[in-house]
Amino acid sequence: MTCTRGRTIRSMTNALNDLRPIAAAFAAAAPSADYWSLRLVDESREGLAVRDDVAEPSVLGLSRGAMVTVVAGAGIGYGATSDLSAAGLRAALDRALGCAELHGRLGLFDARQTPRSALCAEYRSPVAEPWESWTLPDKLAILFDACKRLDLGERIVERAAWLGHQRVAQLLVTSDGAEIAQSFEYVHCGLSATAHVDGQTQTRRGGGADQAQQGGLERVAAGALVDDAERVAGEAIALVEAPECPTGRRDLLLLPSQMTLQIHESIGHPLELDRILGDERNYAGQSFVTPDMFGTYRYGSSLLNVTFDPGVAGELVSYAADDDGTPAKRVHLIRDGILERPLGGALSQRRARLTGTANARASSWDRPPIDRMANINLEPNEEGLAELIARVERGVLMDTNRSWSIDDSRNKFQFGCELGRLIEDGELKGLVRNPGYRGISAAFWRSLDGVGGRDTLEVRGVRNCGKGEPNQSVYVGHASPPCLFRDIEVFGGGL
Amino acid sequence: MSRDAFFALAEQLFTRLRGDEILFAGLGVEDSDFVRLNQNRVRQAGNVHAASLGLTLIDGARQVEGDCQLSGNAEADLALAAALLERLRERLPLVPDDPYLHFSSEPLESSRELSADLPDAFEAIGTLVDLADGLDLVGIWAAGSIAEGIASSLGHRGWHASESFNLDWSCFLDRDNAVKDGYSGFDWQPEALALRIRHQRERLAAMARPQRRIEPGTYRAFLAPAAVQELMDMLAWGGFGLRDHRTRQTPLLALAQGEARLHPALGISEHHGRGLVPAVTPEGFAKPERVALIEAGRFGECLVDARSAREYDARVNAAAEYPASLEVEAGDLPADEVMARLGSGLYIGNLWYCNWSDRNACRITGMTRFGTFWVEGGELAAPLAVMRFDDSLYRLLGERLVGLTRERELLLSPETYDGRSTDSALLPGALVDGLELTL
Numbered sequence: 012m013t014c015t016r017g018r019t020i021r022s023m024t025n026a027l028n029d030l031r032p033i034a035a036a037f038a039a040a041a042p043s044a045d046y047w048s049l050r051l052v053d054e055s056r057e058g059l060a061v062r063d064d065v066a067e068p069s070v071l072g073l074s075r076g077a078m079v080t081v082v083a084g085a086g087i088g089y090g091a092t093s094d095l096s097a098a099g100l101r102a103a104l105d106r107a108l109g110c111a112e113l114h115g116r117l118g119l120f121d122a123r124q125t126p127r128s129a130l131c132a133e134y135r136s137p138v139a140e141p142w143e144s145w146t147l148p149d150k151l152a153i154l155f156d157a158c159k160r161l162d163l164g165e166r167i168v169e170r171a172a173w174l175g176h177q178r179v180a181q182l183l184v185t186s187d188g189a190e191i192a193q194s195f196e197y198v199h200c201g202l203s204a205t206a207h208v209d210g211q212t213q214t215r216r217g218g219g220a221d222q223a224q225q226g227g228l229e230r231v232a233a234g235a236l237v238d239d240a241e242r243v244a245g246e247a248i249a250l251v252e253a254p255e256c257p258t259g260r261r262d263l264l265l266l267p268s269q270m271t272l273q274i275h276e277s278i279g280h281p282l283e284l285d286r287i288l289g290d291e292r293n294y295a296g297q298s299f300v301t302p303d304m305f306g307t308y309r310y311g312s313s314l315l316n317v318t319f320d321p322g323v324a325g326e327l328v329s330y331a332a333d334d335d336g337t338p339a340k341r342v343h344l345i346r347d348g349i350l351e352r353p354l355g356g357a358l359s360q361r362r363a364r365l366t367g368t369a370n371a372r373a374s375s376w377d378r379p380p381i382d383r384m385a386n387i388n389l390e391p392n393e394e395g396l397a398e399l400i401a402r403v404e405r406g407v408l409m410d411t412n413r414s415w416s417i418d419d420s421r422n423k424f425q426f427g428c429e430l431g432r433l434i435e436d437g438e439l440k441g442l443v444r445n446p447g448y449r450g451i452s453a454a455f456w457r458s459l460d461g462v463g464g465r466d467t468l469e470v471r472g473v474r475n476c477g478k479g480e481p482n483q484s485v486y487v488g489h490a491s492p493p494c495l496f497r498d499i500e501v502f503g504g505g506l
Numbered sequence: 507m508s509r510d511a512f513f514a515l516a517e518q519l520f521t522r523l524r525g526d527e528i529l530f531a532g533l534g535v536e537d538s539d540f541v542r543l544n545q546n547r548v549r550q551a552g553n554v555h556a557a558s559l560g561l562t563l564i565d566g567a568r569q570v571e572g573d574c575q576l577s578g579n580a581e582a583d584l585a586l587a588a589a590l591l592e593r594l595r596e597r598l599p600l601v602p603d604d605p606y607l608h609f610s611s612e613p614l615e616s617s618r619e620l621s622a623d624l625p626d627a628f629e630a631i632g633t634l635v636d637l638a639d640g641l642d643l644v645g646i647w648a649a650g651s652i653a654e655g656i657a658s659s660l661g662h663r664g665w666h667a668s669e670s671f672n673l674d675w676s677c678f679l680d681r682d683n684a685v686k687d688g689y690s691g692f693d694w695q696p697e698a699l700a701l702r703i704r705h706q707r708e709r710l711a712a713m714a715r716p717q718r719r720i721e722p723g724t725y726r727a728f729l730a731p732a733a734v735q736e737l738m739d740m741l742a743w744g745g746f747g748l749r750d751h752r753t754r755q756t757p758l759l760a761l762a763q764g765e766a767r768l769h770p771a772l773g774i775s776e777h778h779g780r781g782l783v784p785a786v787t788p789e790g791f792a793k794p795e796r797v798a799l800i801e802a803g804r805f806g807e808c809l810v811d812a813r814s815a816r817e818y819d820a821r822v823n824a825a826a827e828y829p830a831s832l833e834v835e836a837g838d839l840p841a842d843e844v845m846a847r848l849g850s851g852l853y854i855g856n857l858w859y860c861n862w863s864d865r866n867a868c869r870i871t872g873m874t875r876f877g878t879f880w881v882e883g884g885e886l887a888a889p890l891a892v893m894r895f896d897d898s899l900y901r902l903l904g905e906r907l908v909g910l911t912r913e914r915e916l917l918l919s920p921e922t923y924d925g926r927s928t929d930s931a932l933l934p935g936a937l938v939d940g941l942e943l944t945l
Binding site: 065066068069070071072073074075076087088089090091092093094095096099102103106107109110111113114116117118119146147148151168169205207210211212214288289290292293294296297377378379381413414415416417418419420423425427445447449450451477480481482483484503504505506 | 676686
């Protein structure tokens, strides 16, 4: 399919319309290469925060730039620039051609296998309540209100409430006629309260802090930015006064606020195909997963079903196509516990001779696409949270990630949570502080013995997934119900 | 963007100020080559040209901040910057007074340019690939120019520019056995790279022995400077900032309150005078030559940025409340005696993915990674399968610290999340009589 260049795509944002003439001028100059792509990104940010009843300086951010990628013979190279004039793009192209020459001489693979895109597609984040529909004083007033509600007395030593907005317009065009216009919008909000008593400090977050999704100001209500304040501060104080999480082997019930991290670190990263191909061995690491495992390897119990799903409305990384121009669709990565396919974009798929996903993503215009997670979701089963608790004789419930560490093959992990709660004889008991657990990915998922139903599913995500050389930090979406694991090593804090 | 072009742009913005408005402008410029390698071949090669302007507009007790990308075209950049200034001006009346607004009203000038004779990517990568022939090398070459500037309507003028390279790589013997190294700086010497590759080949030969697996427990260990850096990176995360101390969130709270003490040989400082980062903070304050963070095992000073200085009535001594030019004092352990003094235990080349296990106890967890061996009788005996540790720095840098090496390594950060980092650390190795392995 080929697009007609310059046609008006409905619902296009102003930013995308501004980018279109730049792309047209670049295409008209007809770069001499076997294949080229131009990815234009226009990004605006705004950040507001109130800390201890004092507004932090508000920040506006604007970024606009281009990534030019060329394939010339056996080589491929890129040039990124913030100069979007014709001369600036030409200079970026020339630098990209120089890099393609280097790759052509010493490349790991023949660049002629680089995926080519002729896709026409568009995407726009669902936004019910636009960022501009509230004034700046309106937004600050909510933050002051929320921050004040966090003040539960002298044991609270720091309070913060924040609200941020990000809008990213991206236009990808290629020499094969692709034209992919995507506009992403995010509103982030959150609360943090830190309590201290007698040498013990505990921080609790909430108010939407770890519930990142696409959308507009409706995310503020979804996160209960104001209404959650007393719970957040109250739990921070309660944690300071709670006993340490016990040490030993117990059943472990992870809420979605921790499942996000568990999925991210020990399913998402190990399945990234560029890790399996060795590209990341010097930095982010490799994987315990090897190519021969796909189709046969038992990753977890039969309750484990994991999808790559870029189509969940509002999830953090829903999109129409990845940054190579590959159309995105939902597929199973793990079905009934058996590993089916890796997270690998078109280029990695060709290098590995495996079927993957549309997940070649770049953090912005100044970085090239690499294999990333997008929305990686653990599919629900049937049980309610109370039913899961009822099945635990001696265990710990853990809520909200605060510490993460895993080896470079994504196997030996240790994670910590903000809040723990004992479970005894099928009932929730008291709070415990500094709860943590450790295990080995390959064994951990086989101990999965309970998966919450659709009513318990929560759509969340992380906004600081780091990887790549040069380094890139991206958003990643995760949806999960609470999950029950049997016989896990848990522990608390202290020396 | 050049120094003169930035100052000219700033001057034009200053002419647009009204009444008592004050403007601070900051610039960050990068022109970088990035070449990724895998299997000693080029995986991904590219160039990034970026320039970012930050503005802080102040009027009375109010301030607002903004930033935008610049193109390098003077006319277009002035239009962009002027438009941003106007947006900030529209916002200024809408924000409340800021009691912690703090900037230097004394004009300050500072200029430093570190030039280098860099090879182009063809020469550097060609040399590397030839030297590493037959090795499974993976890593990145990052090189080019970076610059940071500051100008204010009060007269501040600061410029810090450098050209540098940073080659960060590892060589794999097989799936789990690898050694890592880095070669970075301003003076590219192929012979120095050849020497490092030669040493790596020797280490890889030791890696070829059958891998040793050990049980969780407490083991004597030597941490090479790169591994010590991981521990220092954790301390940098909340350990030294004044705000973290005043809000009781620092992992060094017990140390700061005198309830705990680290080894008396331990001295940690922020050495601004190393000169690899700008000498002036974004608010126009001059940084001191050095800030003593830990002296003789006791807590010294905190790092204090402009905002905290106002809030807590302290003196500004840093651009941000985490180290960018860390230095750990050398010890008296000669490097060539490390293995003999270690005797039996772990030689740890690198640690990886550290995080707080319990901040209150300054307890860290993390993994061993590259270049980690089991040592017996003072000799490398076998490569070690990766192990998880979970231990407190109060122990590792306290009662269990046997010694720090006399020799230190200057490690330039290879990080590139927000452009090529200018952070660095001067670090010794550390011999500890007990590291708690848990998995």
